[in-house]
Amino acid sequence: MTALLVALAGGLGAVARLVLDAVVTSRAGGRYPAGTLTVNASGSLLLGLVVGLGSAALLPPTWALVMGTGFLGGYTTFSTAAVETVRLTAERRWAAAVAHGLGMLGVSVLAAALGLGVGMVLVGR
Amino acid sequence: MLLVFTGGALGTAARSGLSQVVPHVQGVPVGILGINVVGAFLLGLLLERLGRGGADQGGRRDLRLFAGTGVLGGFTTYSALATDTAALLADGLVGRATAYAVGTLVLGLAAAALGLVCGARLAAVPGGPR
16 A cells, blocks of 8 residues: 555656646756756755654655655656756766756765754654 | 656665665765766666656656656765764864765765766667667
8 A cells, every 4th residue: 555655746747847847947047957956956855754764753754765765756857957967068067067967966975964853843853 | 646656765765775785985975975976977878878868758648756856866965974974073083074975975976967868878888678
């Protein structure tokens, strides 16, 4: 049952990514794929929070799995980020490529750390 | 949207199953690392093959949304990469965290580049499917 919920939540996450990516891309209007960065950074912040709250036992394990592995795993994507970075490199757009590769990684790890930290503060660790 | 939902559910189920089977090695989730690298290769292959086959419409667009945005987008994950790295850092395992994060990025970019090259080759095969 949990496995089914995780899969369905992943499907919802993928749809949320599709929608948010379209919104951000149309608003940003530029040539930089800002949608993927927005999705991955926000998803990392939220997963950090889910894991933090889960370890604080403020979130039942099943819900942490459905929201974390399911929804946020389906929402964020590594494959698209990697392909976009290679394409930016192939177009010799070095700054954008570094931002999309190392920059996205750094921002997302910081966001996840922030989420984890909030969870830990809530449990008073 | 139904294509993305169905594909995303399938990709997520595959990731969830695989990551439970593959154990962590010294705290590093090598299952997720493998999933992200393989997914990056397959997405590069798919997008380049589809892109060179013709305009992004009809069955080609459906396949991109289902297999690319859905299955491979749901299969790979950025949030787990970031959160597991942050957790390793929080445990003071700076070297391991850096190796995991930068290792995933380098291997993933190499895999995506290889996938793009293979996709272009595949599209150039005479008499191949269009």
